[in-house]
Amino acid sequence: MSRLDNVLARIDANLDKSVERLFDLVKIKSISTDPAFKGDCRAAADWLAREMSDFGISASVRDTEGHPMVVGHRAGESKPGPHVLFYGHYDVQPVDPIELWEEDPFAPRIVTRPDGSKVIVARGAADDKGQLMTFLEAARAWIAETGDLPINVSVLLEGEEESGSPSLHPFLEANSEELSCDLALVCDTGMWDAKTPAITTMLRGLVGEEITVTAADKDLHSGMFGGAARNPNHVLAEIIAGLHDSEGRVTLPGFYDGVIEMPDDVKALWDKLGFDHSAFLGGVDLADPAGESDRTALEHIWTRPTCEVNGMWGGYTGAGFKTVIPSKAQAKISFRLVGDQEPEKIREAFRAYVRSKIPADCSVEFAEHGGSPAIRLAFDSPALTKARKVLTDEWNAEAALIGCGGSIPIVGDFKTMLGMDSLLIGFGLDDDQVHSPNEKYNLSSFHGGIRSWARVLDELSKG
Known part of the structure; x- marks a missing residue:
């Protein structure tokens, strides 16, 4: 077996413990918009720094004018591949309206749905605690199995993403030398569907x-x-x-x-996704497309x-x-x-x-x-090519290259302030109900996400 095979086997064997750790993080009520939960935000930052330091990423909590940042490093030695900066956020949205939650939002639980799939239900299960823990658990498995990470890794976790990130710009400016790496990894996006991984290559400004x-x-x-x-x-x-x-x-x-008009070959890839334009609007009780009359709904939300x-x-x-x-x-x-x-x-x-x-x-x-500004990653980017290959291998489905109608300001900041492109790989689904009652994260997303990041780290280390 290769070292990657051993790492993946460790991830599978320790999935229950990974879920337990996610539960421990989700239980912390780190609502950044409400001053009443300031102490909880600090507790979440302390928990993350402690966990990373315990498994081998030297981490510390950094104070800001608002909620603290968590910065970690496993770097310094000369290694093949890029030095990456992983970004996530530990703060969560308020739980209102509380009466629509089936159970306590901060008492995470696994629910088996009628189709047999299992989901983790709690505030922050998907946005963004479950997502960021996929990367940290992959790093944990690599260090536990091989004694190190295959590439140099730094980590930045913030606590104000859900409240506008007021401390982020000053923090990046003050710590630009420490945080400037070759590539940023962002896990605050989603899959095309529950069985098809995706890389978000475009974000609207x-x-x-x-x-x-x-x-x-x-x-x-x-x-x-x-x-x-x-x-x-x-x-x-x-x-x-x-x-x-x-x-x-x-x-x-x-x-x-x-x-910019999208190339024909990219449009051909999108055609293969089988996007149902009628169902997209029908799902919100609309029928007639608005916007530019000569464009499809998918073009409207991704490229226009x-x-x-x-x-x-x-x-x-x-x-x-x-x-x-x-x-x-x-x-x-x-x-x-x-x-x-x-x-x-x-x-x-x-x-x-x-x-x-x-x-x-x-x-x-x-x-x-x-x-x-808008952000786009070149379709011939070496990092994109490598990530797409291993995501396709892990999920046994061709990884989709998609756009995103929304904006993730941190990605623009990484580009303009730190000179880094970002690779956006997430495992959320459209029905995760982020920001809404009964937020959930598929157990398959969590498990597959950990395995996917383990593969990405390995592939990036190759010439």
């Missing part, structure tokens, strides 16, 4: 803007002033309506600069930029009826970016467009809510 349109200096009686006074709700509605044309395209000048209104309000919105012309109207607008679109250019184009629509006796204010 994000620009967030909040606008406030002000007309009169106070709310006005609509009988006394209606028709004569400017209504900021009308102004805002016109602005929003003008953001798209009749074909669903965004109208901002230069908006599509940097948008968007402009969405996430909220708009003005005037009286409570129960009953109040006949006022509001003084202010507000909206939150987000743009998902792809390819080489530049966040600041999109922001500037949006603000210029809004200002052009503001009447002379009104004013507008802007509030910035983050901005990050």
Whole structure:
């Protein structure tokens, strides 16, 4: 047997202990958004640092202005392959509404479903404790079986991902030399389905803007002033309506600069995935595609930029009826970016467009809510090729190369601040109910994820 075979055999033999350790971590109520759980976040960081140090990755808890980071290293010797930085987060979402949980969210349990599959149910089982533990358990098995890891590995685990990562930028800036590696490994993504592994090769970027349109200096009686006074709700509605044309395209000048068309061979791979466009919308009780009329739903969510209104309000919105012309109207607008679109250019184009629509006796204010570019990994990347090979071997199904409609800001930070590309391999599923009651993580995802990372570490060590 090869050393990899021995490592995989150890993983199989010790699966129950791996599950026990995941349970111990999940029991810690590390809700980063609620100050009442600050001590629990510290406890989760301490637990992770202690566990890593015990099995052979020298780790420490690093204080920040918010919740602490955990940094670990098993590096220093000259080894083949890249020095990788694994990233995950130990904080979790709040459990509300608690009444919809079948049992205590922080009392993890294994449930056997009608089809015979087993799932781990608890807050954080999938996002992101189960995911990060797949990597740590793979590293544990390698060190226990062979005495070392096949490549140099560093680890960064944060405790504020679910609350906007306010401490992350300062921490990366202050520790850039220590954390800069050859490649980042991120396990906060998913599989194509329960039997098909996937590597996420594209993430959309994000620009967030909040606008406030002000007309009169106070709310006005609509009988006394209606028709004569400017209504900021009308102004805002016109602005929003003008953001798209009749074909669903965004109208901002230069908006599509940097948008890249996918190669035909990549589109052919996606066609093989059998994505059901009708079922995608039908699952949320919709039928007619929106967005650019000449694009498929899969293109919309993976490779095309968007402009969405996430909220708009003005005037009286409570129960009953109040006949006022509001003084202010507000909206939150987000743009998902792809390819080489530049966040600041999109922001500037949006603000210029809004200002052009503001009447002379009104004013507008802007509030910035983050901005990050899109990320894509070259399809001929050596790391991608190696990972795809071993994932296909482990799952006995060709690993899919997929896009992601969402954004993972840390991946952009790794690129812009530390100069690293990221390899995004996750084992979550669409039905894991992350952020929702009764969050779950398939036991097959956990077990297969550990085995997959063991294979990835081995393959990266090869020339």
